[in-house]
Amino acid sequence: MSFLKVIGVSKYWGGNKALENITFSMDSNILAIFGPNGAGKTTLLNIIAGIINPTKGEIYYNERNITKLKPWERVRLGISKTFQIVRPFRTLTVEENILLFSKIRENVNPEEVMKITGLFDFRYKYPDQLPFGYLKRLEIAKVLSANPEILLLDEPFGGLNSEEIKELLDVFIKLKTNGKKLIIIEHKISSLLDIAENVIFLDRGKKIFEGSIKKFLEFENIKEYYFGGIGNA
Amino acid sequence: MNLGYLKSKGFILSLLIILITVILSFVINSPYLTLSFLISDIFIIMAVGWDFSSGTTNYINFGISFFFGIGALFTGFFYYSFHLTIPLLITQAFLISSFSGFLITIVTLKVRGVFFTLLSLLLPLIGTDFILAFWTVLKMPTIGYYGLPSLSNSLQISLIYISIFLIVIITLIYALYSGHIGLILKGIGDDEEAMNAQGINTFWYKVLIFSISMGIVGIAGSLYAFSTSFAGIDTFGLEFLLFPMIIAIFGGKGKILGSIPAGYIIIILSQYLQLYVGQLTLISFAAFAIILFLFFPKGISRWFS
Secondary structure, eight states: OOSEEEEEEEEEETTEEEEEEEEEEEOSSEEEEEOOTTSSHHHHHHHHHTSSOOSEEEEEETTEEOTTOOHHHHHHHTEEEOOSSOOOOTTSOHHHHHHTTTTSSSOOOHHHHHHHHTOGGGTTSOGGGSOHHHHHHHHHHHHHTTOOSEEEEESTTTTOOHHHHHHHHHHHHHHHHTTOEEEEEESOGGGGTTTOSEEEEEETTEEEEEEEHHHHHHOTTHHHHSTTOGGGO | OOOGGGGSHHHHHHHHHHHHHHHHHHHHOOHHHHHHHHHHHHHHHHHHHHIIIIIHHOOOOOOHHHHHHHHHHHHHHHHHHHOOOHHHHHHHHHHHHHHHHHHHHHHHTTSOHHHHHHHHHHHHHHHHHHHHHHHHHTTOOSSEEEOOOOSOSSHHHHHHHHHHHHHHHHHHHHHHHHSHHHHHHHHHHHHHHHHHHTTOOHHHHHHHHHHHHHHHHHHHHHHHHHHHTEEEGGGGSTHHHHHHHHHHHHHHTTOSTTHHHHHHHHHHHHHHHHHHHGGGHHHHHHHHHHHHHHHOTTOSHHHHO
16 A cells, blocks of 8 residues: 555746656655756655645645645654755754654654664764764654654765765665665665665656666666766766 | 753852852842842843743844833732732733733744844834723823832842742753753754754744743843832833843853853943943943953853853
């Protein structure tokens, strides 16, 4: 059964079509949304999270229409989103950043969240004292502390080196093992090939492809959208 | 509740400073100095109340003199109309100021930044005119109520009572500030949009915090009425807006406890300036305030906490 359905979602900014009639259902554990810059990936994620409203279309979560719900109401239902550009609370320590959201749905053990995300040793540090890769982890930890069912991850690998990407992938695998569903939008296709189950490919606001990762790898047209093909994307 | 904050250096030092002022008032035995400490305590209560909401959340509220005035005026009204006891008069000041704070903030907190600041100034101005008109229609004394009872016949004992109030208020505020509410306040101050996007509906938290804050400012108004034996339209004046804000900012905006040393420095200085330079007080004080902010742009709390 699909727990998340996006039906006919469009978003227009004036005359500019950021998204056009996007429809999909999520029934896998990890869904990757790929696409070049300006494809509408972040807009789509923001619409699912309730941060922006669609011009047309509806969002259903567990058969409930959530299109009109505010972002904090969607978090309470179990949908949480990270920001592409990290937004930690700079006057709070790492532990406090996590504690802040830990009572939203049910009491979450902040220590467990810090252990999963590898932040336990930095618990008393302030965000400004963390390396960039750990700020990305903190962004995920903040969202995890609300105990979501679906995590919407907006370009989590942006600005990370290959070692940091590998470490973050391990975190995602742990989350999947713990029963979390992930929607990850990413510019770099290669980074998600090993963990994504299903893929949606967007270009200029339109859905170009939807299917399993295996079919996606066989999808020849993809190379046209990325100079140099999948391997270099 | 985590009571670890009670052992923090800043908190212990705050209590120590308050205790020293009480001891000094007995040792030096100068009524002027004792009155200066007493007035300082009242302004510190206001500053802490303001800092708890505005200093932490960055919603700069320019309406606190209204809530101070309400606290004082209703203390006079309930004393003369219903002969309430002092504890009940202080309680009503808290409740009425809190309720007024609630009514005003459910409107003003719908907007942010400069719009909030403007509304926080305008609505209390309208409220002051409304209260004056109401008082006139009911043929109540608009100039004010004179001859209100003192907390004690001895100024030094009054100082002890007000110091106890100050300690209780900072303990309660610091307890809230050190708990989950404190995290939410700091989070709002850092990035409110991210708070809402990541699951916390900040609106009702802000309304709650501002209502409590304005209730505390109302208590300060009531204590002021007992200390000066007067409550009237003067208590809605500009000085009751400027001094608490200057104290809170000099103490370190959003740091709560910094207001305690800052309050004693600023109020005692202004009291003695008034004594020695008379009409030049305001100019001298403004010059002093400019120097303070130039040399201590982040306030004095970093030496204090």
